[in-house]
Amino acid sequence: MAPNIGLPGEWKMQQPHNCILQRLPSADRQQLLARCEQMTLPQAARLDGPGQGGHQVYFPLSGLVVLQSGSGGHAVSAGMFGNEGMLGAGLALGLARSPLQATVLEAGQAMRLGCLGFWHALRHSRPLTRLSQHYLYSTYEQLALSAACAHCHDITPRLACWLLMADDRLQLAAMHFTQQEMADILGVRRVGITRAAGWLQDQGLIGYHRGVISILDRPGLQQAACSCYVLFARNHAPLICHI
Template sequence: MDQTAVLSNPNRLLDSLTAQELERFVADSDMVDLKFGQVLAEPGERILHVYFPIDCLASLIVTLESGARLEVSMVGNEGMVGVSLMLGVQESSIQVLVKGGGTALRMSSACFQDHLERSPALKKAIKRYLNALMSQIAQSAACAHFHAVEPRLARWLLMTHDRTQGDQLHLTHEFLSSMLGVRRSGVTVAAKALQSRGLIGYQRGKITVHDRPGLEEASCHCYVADRQIYDRMLERVAFS
């Protein structure tokens, strides 16, 4: 993806920038290709770069001492990686893992902070995104505690589908169990239930969304809550 394409279809957090601000922002960034499984941040590490996904997808993951992992949020082209810099926090508190390869804008943390100081529109957009991200993390915590695996899986697939291009999601049961914080057998049962209803297809690490409206019905209300949060955030960013 070249610079011209990025300027015409940027990360949605950058929609509120003027054409001149966006051009400067892209000029100060590198366009990078991120691969599935690539680690962008580790807990305790200093944040050297921020990432603005264009057509890739990243997971924010908490890992316990036992080695158990749980995805608490995901970031697509509606957000950014490294948002804690907005609060003056220079170290990552969480692991960030690429779960959908693609292109992103990468900027040094120092350059990003400079742009924040020069652009009130960018600062306002990042603040609104930070609030939406905190709400999503809280919603995910409640969902993991109160809801069964099948509706949680449907929600997770919908959130991933929203942030990727096309209906095919390259996901293994092992990866899904890690992201949902449940046993692999539980994911297998839930995926088979969704497949038996014709909502998805699953074959060797590839999930295909066949019936999006049906998948929304199978999901818990947390998906709707998430979507409303981000729709409000992006609307205000775009028109503020």
């Protein structure tokens, strides 16, 4: 049963862990971890791409991975995940190919195992299958929200929303995103990000200098964000675990 937790910004991660792995019964978790290796997620590394058959499954312990849809230089953010999620959950439904591009935006650590090892673990662990399917449904919900947000809302509230979502997952004093990266993720021109970030900074909501972003006034940033943030937060909250 999911813990009773508040809105993002109240969560405090105590040590590197992955929430999906942490929710598994101890015996199931130990059997799965025995097949995994811990590795670094380098910034800008592409973990999966549209139409590709994923050969690896990733459970991030830290960092941030963004999911984008589209091609030909016109990809747009379709979601993100940190240590609350995983890459490769579609295997729980027998889906080896991904329709999305997964790229590491903020470097971190992850547990990784091959698809065959994950399939074996799924066959022997009902809780892992259930958690993977639950996370996959949450991902689809995030995709739908992202599509509606991109269609309905202006750049500034979308940027505020996106920064809050990233902060919820990273829980860092400062985040490292260039204007071009944010423009690519939100599917807008860089000049739009320059104006939006400048306005948020002028309002004292964020600090931004040479790709380093800090949130100075979180309640104010939540007010500046589009209404989608509350929906994203409700989607994200049940995935978070406390240890």
